[in-house]
Amino acid sequence: MFSPLPDVVKKRTRIVAVGLSAALGLALTSACGMESPSQVPEIAETIAPADKSTHSPRTVVSGLEHPWGMAWLPDGTILVTERPGRLRMVRGGTLDPRAIAGVPPVLAAGQGGLLDVAVHPQFAKNRWIYLTYAHGTRIANRTRVARAELDGMRLRNVRVIFEVTQDKGDTQHFGSRLAWLPDGTLLVAIGDGGNPPVSLNGGLIRLQAQNRLSRLGKVVRIRDDGTIPPNNPFRGQQGVDRAVWSYGHRNIQGLAVDGETGQVWASEHGARGGDELNFLQPGQNYGWPLVTHSREYFGPEISPERSRPGLIDPRYVWPETFAPSGLAVRRGQVWAGGLISREVHQLTASPKGGVALRRRIAIGERVRDVRFGPDGMVYVLTDAPKGSVLRFEPEFR
Numbered sequence: 001m002f003s004p005l006p007d008v009v010k011k012r013t014r015i016v017a018v019g020l021s022a023a024l025g026l027a028l029t030s031a032c033g034m035e036s037p038s039q040v041p042e043i044a045e046t047i048a049p050a051d052k053s054t055h056s057p058r059t060v061v062s063g064l065e066h067p068w069g070m071a072w073l074p075d076g077t078i079l080v081t082e083r084p085g086r087l088r089m090v091r092g093g094t095l096d097p098r099a100i101a102g103v104p105p106v107l108a109a110g111q112g113g114l115l116d117v118a119v120h121p122q123f124a125k126n127r128w129i130y131l132t133y134a135h136g137t138r139i140a141n142r143t144r145v146a147r148a149e150l151d152g153m154r155l156r157n158v159r160v161i162f163e164v165t166q167d168k169g170d171t172q173h174f175g176s177r178l179a180w181l182p183d184g185t186l187l188v189a190i191g192d193g194g195n196p197p198v199s200l201n202g203g204l205i206r207l208q209a210q211n212r213l214s215r216l217g218k219v220v221r222i223r224d225d226g227t228i229p230p231n232n233p234f235r236g237q238q239g240v241d242r243a244v245w246s247y248g249h250r251n252i253q254g255l256a257v258d259g260e261t262g263q264v265w266a267s268e269h270g271a272r273g274g275d276e277l278n279f280l281q282p283g284q285n286y287g288w289p290l291v292t293h294s295r296e297y298f299g300p301e302i303s304p305e306r307s308r309p310g311l312i313d314p315r316y317v318w319p320e321t322f323a324p325s326g327l328a329v330r331r332g333q334v335w336a337g338g339l340i341s342r343e344v345h346q347l348t349a350s351p352k353g354g355v356a357l358r359r360r361i362a363i364g365e366r367v368r369d370v371r372f373g374p375d376g377m378v379y380v381l382t383d384a385p386k387g388s389v390l391r392f393e394p395e396f397r
Contacts, residue, residue: 083113102155110171161226177255191251192217233283254327267324270294276314326369337367
């Protein structure tokens with residue numbers, strides 16, 4: 001069912017203006033703040049009340065253990081990751097009881113485990129799929145990307161093609177969303193490493209989001225074999241990891257490319273309040289933790305600044321706790337999943353650059369991923385011990 005916006009949101013929900021300035025951080029996967037942002041940027045537009053719809057989510061399959069990501073094979077089979085370390089198949093609306101063999105060992109602790117999955121655009125020729133996962137121990141771990149050939153119910157020639165170069169000392173903020181760009185290169189979202197008091201090299205680990213030599217708190221761009229494209233935005237610059245595509249991110253859990261425009265969108269958690277939707281561009285700094293609308297989990301401001309010249313503002317800041325997760329984009333519209341809200345939000349981007357919340361779709365469980373299927377339907381993964389794949393028909397406005 002679709003639920004209306006709260007009265008306070010109807011009266012004057014504010015959306016983010018386009019301009020140079022701050023960006024927020026991203027993602028706790030399970031806990032998000034209980035307060036709204038202390039400030040929201042000036043009005044770009046006001047939004048209409050959310051529409052109601054007769055298109056209710058329907059269950060495709062259930063019985064998945066904390067599913068995290070999904071992707072489609074050319075024959076319509078859905079690959080679904082389960083965070084404890086299993087890769088599953090859904091064929092014709094039926095969940096295969098067997099797990100796919102050959103998945104690399106994962107660190108299934110805290111927010112870690114087997115995370116996202118992507119299918120190569122030329123899968124019919126090369127049979128390649130890609131997995132992101134947490135690797136290591138509770139006190140020394142990192143995000144990895146592996147490529148493998150899918151042979152029936154088995155992965156063969158599994159190879160780690162990319163990883164974070166620094167170990168971190170907690171099981172938070174792995175990031176791990178994958179998205180293909182139109183040129184056949186792959187974007188990988190990598191988290192900042194965790195909340196205070198997690199530290200690295202004598203400072204809070206989240207400061208690595210501003211260190212361009214670190215892969216923490218970044219979106220990186222790689223070729224399909226894991227090598228670095230020569231036209232990445234910081235090529236030839238000293239003091240920068242050549243894989244970095246954008247930086248100043250907290251822990252992106254929603255990453256999607258508009259197939260018609262090639263535009264890249266990301267949904268990002270604040271720490272305590274301040275969840276954001278960002279429009280990503282190569283070489284840009286999205287501000288975390290220098291500027292943010294969120295607060296520390298223990299109360300005080302993370303930064304007194306909400307915006308700063310040279311940093312990029314979010315396109316939308318949720319006025320209530322949402323905890324954004326998976327993301328789907330089509331025709332200039334965005335469907336964003338919420339872990340805390342247990343909803344999918346449909347947002348519309350305007351020609352002026354503003355973003356408006358149009359519809360709230362009640363799911364009833366934590367939403368972990370949102371994707372468009374080849375049938376044009378919106379598919380949703382619910383994060384639960386017995387999670388489900390749901391789908392509904394989108395409405396375009």
